[in-house]
Amino acid sequence: MQKHYRKIDSKELHYLPASDRHPADTYFHFSFANYYNPDNMQFGVLRVLNDDDVKPHEGFGKHSHEEMEIVSYVVKGKLTHWDSATNVHDTLERGHVQTVTAGTGVWHSELNEHDG
Template identity: 50%
Template sequence: MIRVRLANQRGHAQHGWLDSHHSFSFANYYDPNYMGFSDLRVINDDWVAPGSGFDTHGHRDMEIITYVLEGTIAHRDTMNNVSQLKAGEVQVMSAGSGVMHSEYNASQSERLNFLQIWVLPNVAGVEPSYAQQDFSALSGINRIVSPDGSEGSLAIRQDASLYQVRLEQEAQSFTTAKDRLYYLQVAHGELSVNGVTMSAGDGAYIAEEDRLSFETATSVDALLFELRGH
């Protein structure tokens, strides 16, 4: 089963400095039919104006993954992390017992585009943590986030994995795991998965597919979530 939700069906918020599309209910956008999928709670496709950003604010008990598509994020938090993330870099922040942070567009002339992803944790109230890594040199299908941080991936506190799907005029396949659910988010380009065509901004709920066959005639950047079945 592959069920696509088109990009223009997502929630939308326009704040002047921020243009955001919500795959699931978030802030003022609420739809009881789209409250998340398994432990995946939020995918926000954010465009931030030059020199603008999110002032210092707090989170707790959430695994927050940031995937930069265009531009550079300037990050600062109460764990004493001061960093920048460029396109192709990924940040994981386990908010745990509580953390404050800010995120700004580091450029005064170019827009910033990133996906901010929230995954529900499997433990509450633990010490917060932070990590980032550059995956821009990878091609094909690679696991970039996992429960244990194995094989060079970043670790989160949940039985979930995130795969980067980056293909260039090619086809590749992915063998799914039994009793797992999958969610595919296309960031750039067009992609066919098991014969179903998807474009940038589209998402797909995937279940009971033994294998996923990906194909693109141009180039594509997408994220594949492997989640617990319920």
């Protein structure tokens, strides 16, 4: 039987501060945006793993993706999620996970509409 997973060796993942983007302080685990390292492009099929500390009353407005799975996990505070697949605004709280299958295309937003 073929395995569809791989054991993570902690030496393979790095926590790299890379950007103070306007809506969030962001840490990129792989090459992304202004952080580029040709030896650190992805982990298996995982291409993007960003840690975004979204500032109060800021966030990532409506934007599109295609052919990917999008996972949001809230570590602290609250995050308001909207996507065009459901057209529902959900408030995610600490410990909540939101998944979106982009398929041929989906629009979504992730906003911190709160004071913290």
